[in-house]
Amino acid sequence: MQGVWAGPDAVVGRAYIDALTAAGFDRAAMQVTADESTVGNPAESIQFSVRWGEDCLIGQVGPATGDPVTAVMPGLQTGGCLVGNTRPIDW
Secondary structure (H helix, E strand, C coil), X not given: CHHHHCCCCCCCHHXXXXXXXXXXXXXXXXXXXXXXXXXXXXXXXXXXEEEECCEEEEEEECCCCCCCEEEEXXXXXXXXCCCXXXXXXXX
């Protein structure tokens, strides 16, 4: 996460998903929020997650966040990690 945050794609959800995949996490167990707001502005923060077992690794980055934040939290009963709308990971 720190490597992506320090690079040109610091607020691009795909970059974090690709980095997690390269680190060996299962892409099918991931979620990510949109890079843009509903009116097309860059997102002030994005969230991404990967579920493994009963737990979730959750990250948040963006101009409104300051330094990147991560946490390991219990997974949701629905099977995911993030509440609300997420975008398809279809690349």
